[in-house]
Amino acid sequence: MAGTALSMARSMLGVAIHVAASAAADEMSLLIGVRKDIWFIKDELETMQAFLMVAEGIKEKDMLLKVWAKQVRDLSYNIEDCLGEFMVHVASQSLSLQLMKLKDRHRIAMQIRDLKSRLEEVSSRNTRYNLIDKNQILTRTIDERDSCMEDIRNQSGSNIAEAELVGFFKPKEEVIKLIDAHARNGPALVVCIVGMGGLGKTTLTRKVYDSVEDFSCSAWITVSQSFVRMEFLKDMIKQLFGDEALKNLLDGKVVREENLANHLRKELLEKKYFVVLDDLWNIDDWKWIRSIAFPSSNIKGSRIMVTTRDVSLAEKCTLEFPRSAIYHHEPLETNDAIILLLQKTRKSEEDMKNDDNMRNIVTKIVKKSGRLPLAILTIGGILATRVVSEWKSIYNQLPSELETNGSLEAMRRMVTLSYNNLPSHLKSCFLYLSIFPDDFEIKWRRLVDRWISEGFVIAKAGVSVVDVGRSYLNDLIKRSMIQPSSWDVEGNVKSCRVHDIVRDVMVSIARDEKFACSTWDNPTSIPGDNFRHVAYQGFWCPDKCLDWNHVRSLTVFGKRPMKPAPSVCSPDFRMLRTLDLHDAQFEITQEDINTIGSLRHLKYVNLRSHRGSHVYKLPRSIEKLQGLQTLDIRGSYVTSLPAEITKLHSLRSLRCRKSEATDSYQNLHTHYPMMCCISMFHMPVLFTHLVSPTDKSSDMMMEFHMAWTGRLPNYDGVRVPRGIGNLKELDILELVDIERTSRKAVKELGQLIKLRKLSVKLGKSMQKNKILSASIQKLTSLRSLSLDARLRTSGLKCLHSISSPPPLLSTLHLQGDIEEMPDWVGNLVHLVKFKLRLGNPREPDTRMNILVFRAETFINLRVLGLAGWWRPVRELIFEEGTAPHMERIKISRLAFGSGITGITHLPKLKEISLGWGGRVAKLGVLQQEVDVHPSHPVLQLERHWREHDLGDVVQESSTLARAEQT
Structure with a gap:
């Protein structure tokens, strides 16, 4: 009997092994098939994206094509999601883990099959309806683009007369001065007028063109994005030399491009010409025009004007022409914009003065228009047909009116043209x-x-x-x-x-x-559709109609409603790449982020809410976020990073700083002895949940809870774990508390060779601080360094352990006691910003130090910030030859008992600012030096000048008065 049972058991085991092996083989086969299909849909995605780029410019003119493009786009989004799922759940795992994740693999396999089926249907739909033809698309794209340009030019042209007397006189005079039309000789000069569409560049240029004289010939050429070179040359010759000249050149001859170009250069060689190239879009067109149309040896004082939206293009146009200039055309002044709007609506300033509602809505419309002439005139054209009481309604409907109102078509096209380009x-x-x-x-x-x-x-x-x-x-x-x-x-x-x-x-x-949508004070205004990026403005209340499985970014600017709302890390948001709560108007709780590990696609996480954070630890499941690149938890109560953080090899930015609210912990034992006793004896704070989440006292309750659980020490940095050196991609790391970080981890900081910004809270141990100094020396990519020793008795002594500082350091922020600054600080050749906060808030220093900036140091420093804990310093001295590029000096919570000496040695000084608690003895002397300084700096005072020690000088300074007004 026992033998039979054993035999049966062996037989069943053999069958089980066979079945398991067969299943494993099937799974392996499925996995191989999935990988092949992934390559197929990846290739298809590239083709689809290329098609969408081509169809972009013409789909508005063809409804069938527009519908098909929408279907292709939605399918491309789904393919991207599928590829993302594959990379997270399959491709990034070892073979053994891949075989274990049956559920994920089957789900992805089913998605791929569905996508392949949809791809075939989309392809057959094009065949059925003959939706796209390569040559047809190319032709129609060019026609559509040129038609759009022509419409906008016509709209702009019709506005020239209306804008004639409003806001263009000064710019016109400034450009005429740049052109210097009366110059009799010299090489050709290029003047570029730059600004966004609708700003009036063409209007301004036309006014200048019509005003200047003293040129033997002139031409105005509108450069379309697809201009024909032969036609361009013909137009140039016709305008410069007349119809007859062009007719004689073409009459009965076979004329090529080079023939026209040679003739043009020859005729222009000895002439003083003036040519306008209106609306230039790309550098290749400019290079061809410059080389083929304009003689390089013309020295008759010729002028070329170019209008463009692209600053970099303007820079390239003027690069090879001496004395050439770029004129940045600005929007209208506010008063001019108001006058232009009133003029277009046939209203007067008197009408506006007598009607508060009209004045308010006019102000809003001018702001909305950005003071662009085209925007003001097109909006004004609509308002002119309505009574003033309807203007507010028109203003509120402007976003939707831009889509449907034909009167605003030119303005919409102005933007879409730039977008399409x-x-x-x-x-x-x-x-x-x-x-x-x-x-x-x-x-x-x-x-x-x-x-x-x-x-x-x-x-x-x-x-x-x-x-x-x-x-x-x-x-x-x-x-x-x-x-x-x-x-x-x-x-x-x-x-x-x-x-x-x-x-x-x-x-x-x-x-x-279907790229992005947002809502304002109306949670139901987001339609239930396949949007990729969602922003909530007003109230955070996810719409159940929205397909959250496809949302890639979630940004919250509003409040959390009183009724229960889903967690910001809900598993429903499984495809989320970006979670940004920086501007959320509600407190982020620990419960909100406990499930963050389920959002495997996350790459950007910003939990720095305006209302603060009650997050006190990062869940260990954060290690699942293998693609995470940015983690910002500043303002939280997190004081230690988990060891799992070292497995996130894609991290580039890791920003941690304890909430400023926890600074009050220093005062708990003074102001709340009973509650402190509760915390000391580890008694539960049972009344915490009785506090309203919106009540400020909730912060205090959280602090007591943190103290009770031992998570609220007296520092705002975080402990980083061993293995931090594994994060080779780190670009930013702040704020590291050296006191609680192990020596090994401090040493590993030197392995972060890509680090550009590092902020550190120094410890008491000089040995550990020296290890930090050695690590800093290895960070050759570092641009910004902040060392905080305000609460440490060792102060900033570790600075002297640094012999070779990071060579590219441009920003240095030091806080704490220091007797003498090491020489290397003043010798940093790239240092442009230096902040020094002296002293220790726990140990007020009564010593009277002197701060001296020696000659030939700080050769590129531009901004100097000096602060302290209301401590006295004898004098601030700038020796001759120091800081030749210094522009701003900012002083706060610091008193200079003997004043500031040597600002005359700072030739580029623009501002001296005395902020809260900033004091300078004999301020009147400093005032006089500022008044006669050749660069005319401003002396900014937080408090009225009468509250300062003016010394022997008692008269009020015009510089001081001007500073106070600003």
């Missing part, structure tokens, strides 16, 4: 901006990191992907598609905005393309 890699980058609200200031790093996470930035060998992304931003700015709003000390764009009208058209295009 963008290279393919910039189109998605441009449309992505539509998720941000009106007049929103967008930080460059936030935008570029998001572009990268979405796959919009194409990496280049030997160039940082961030630098490539930044070049995209600069390209959009130079093409006048977006507007820079602030710059850093080195002249790089820090933030940008989108023109209101441009944004309205952009939002329309993004919705039409």
Whole structure:
């Protein structure tokens, strides 16, 4: 009996092994089949994307083609999702793990089969309806583009007379001065008029063209994006030399391009000519025109004017011509814009003064128009047919009116023409901006990191992907598609905005393309469709009608409603690449992020909410986010990073800083002794949940909870684990608390060779600080370094352990006690920004130090920031030959008992700012030096000048008065 049972068991085991082996073989076969299909649909995706690029310019004129393009686009989105799923669940796993993930593999296999079936149907649909023909598309694209250009020019031309007396007189005089038309000799000079579409570049240039004299011949040539070279040359000859000259040249002859070009150059050689090239779009056209139409040896004082939307193109046009210039045409002044709008609507300033409602809506419309003449005149044309009481309604409907109102067609085309002319890699980058609200200031790093996470930035060998992304931003700015709003000390764009009208058209295009959508105070306004990028403005309340399985980015600008809402890391958002809660108006909780590991596609996570964060730890499941590139948890209560963070090899930016609210922990034992006792004895804070989430006291309750659980120490940095050196792609790392980080991990910081920005909280151990110094010396790519020793008795002594600092360091921020600055600080040749905060808030220092900037040091420094803890310093001295490029000095919470000496040695000084707590003895003496300084700097005072020690000088300075007004 026992033998029979054993035999049966062996038989069953054999069958099980056979079945398992057979299943494994089937699974392996399926896996191989899936990989083949993946390559197939990947190739199909490339073809589809190429088709969509070609169809972009003509689909509006062909409804069948438009519908088909929409279907192709939706299918391409789904293919991208499938490829993403494959990479996360199959391709990135080992073979053994691939065989274990049966559910994921089967799901992906079914998706691929469905996609292949849909691909065949889309292809057959083109055959049935004959939707696309290569030659037809090329012809129609050119025709559509030129037709669009002609419509816009006609619209602009009709506005010349109306804009005649409003806002163009000063620009006209400035351009005429640049042209210097009365010059009798000298090489040809190029003047480029640059600005966005609708700004009036053509109008301005026409006014200049009609005004200048003293030229023997002139021509106005409109350069279409697809101009025919022979026709261009004929038009030039006809305008410059007359109809008869062209007729004689062509009469009965076979004339080639080179014949016309030779004749043109020969005739222009000894003439003083004036030629306008209106609306130039690409550099290749300019190179051909320059080489074939204009004689290089003409020295008669000839002039060439070029209008373009592209700053970089203008720079290239003027590069080879001495004394050439670029004129940046600006929008109308606000008052001129108001006058132009009133003029178009046949209203007067008196009408506006007597009607508050009219004044308010006119102000809004002028702002909405961005003070662009074309926008003002087209909107004004609509308002002119309505009574004033209807103007507000028209204003509110402008975004939708841009899509349907024929009177606004030229304005819409103005934007779409620029959009269609963008290279393919910039189109998605441009449309992505539509998720941000009106007049929103967008930080460059936030935008570029998001572009990268979405796959919009194409990496280049030997160039940082961030630098490539930044070049995209600069390209959009130079093409006048977006507007820079602030710059850093080195002249790089820090933030940008989108023109209101441009944004309205952009939002329309993004919705039409099913690319992005947003809502404002209406959670149901997002239609249930296949959008890839979603922004909530007003209230965060995900629409159940929206297919969240395909959403790639979620951005929240609004509030969380009182009723329960899904977690921001809901598993429903499984394809999410970007989660941005930086501008959310609600507190982010620990519960919100506990399931973040389920969002396997995440590459960008920003949890830095305006209302703060009650997140106190990162879940260990974060290691599943193998594609994560950016993690920003500043403002949270996280004080230690889990070991799993070291497995995220794609991380480029890791920004952690404890919430500023926790600074009050220093005062808990003073102000709340009973509650502190509760925390000391580890008693549960049972009343925490009785506090309303919107009540500020919830922060205090969270602090007590953190103290009770031992997660609220007296520092705002984070402990980084061993293995941090594995994150070879890190570009930014802040804020590392050296005190609680192991020596091995501190040493590993030196392995982060791509690091550009590092912020560190120094520890008490001099040995560990020296290890940090050795690590810093290895970071040869570092641009920005911040060392904070405010609460450490060792101060900044570790600076003296650095013998060879990072050579490219451009920003240095030091906080803490230091007796003498090491020489290497002043010898940093790339240093442009230096901030020094002296002292320790725990140990007020009564010593009277002297800060001396020695000769031949800080040779490229432009901004100096000095601060302290209201401590006295005897004197600030600038020796002759120091900081020759210094522009701004900012002083706060610091008192100079003997004043500031030597600002006359700073030839480029623009501003001295005394902020809160900033004091300078004998301010009147400094005031006099500022008044006579050759660069005319401004002295900015936080407090009234009478509250300062003026010394022997008591009279009020015009410089001080001007500073206070600003």
